Amino acid sequence: MYKLQVYLTPLTILLLTASNISFSQTEHQRRAIWDSFGKGVSIQEKTDIESILARPDDFDGRQVAIEGTVVGVCTMMGCWMELENAKGKKLRIKVKDGVIVFPKEAFGKHSIAQGTVERLTFSREEYMDYARYEAKERGRKFDPDSVEPPYELIQLRGSGALVQEAP
DSSP states (O other): OHHHHHHHHHHHHHHHHHHHHHHHHHHHHTSOEEEEEETOOOOOSOOOHHHHHHOHHHHTTOEEEEEEEEEEEOSSSOOEEEEEOTTSOEEEEEOOTTTSOOOGGGTTSEEEEEEEEEEEEOOHHHHHHHHHHHHHHTTOOOOGGGOOSOOEEEEEEEEEEEEEEEO
């Protein structure tokens, strides 16, 4: 009986080790699945959207990666999507039409995007045209009284993005 216990102990250890390996594989399989667009994302450190909006001059022309929830997607050509961080701050990722196409199904999903921060300045008339077009694109009524200075747009000229397909 004693000899049997000596042999069972290594066998028990082997079985426990095998079950841990199996558990680890299951955990690995549960990791998020991401869809990649454009060049993907290579910058590891994420820049907070709020920091970019608070200090656009510090970030203008810089390559950054941001993350948040997709709260808007271009329904015409998929040429932009908008990310919102946990504090409700939003930043649009704009790409050339047809170069990257963000799917409408990305709406509501977690995303990481990479690109160059742009600070675009407009005349009042140019910004009114932009605001009118954006309202139409989003299916909203345009209110000219809502357009106030500064007449600028801070956005990310996107080079790539990841959209979480499954948690």
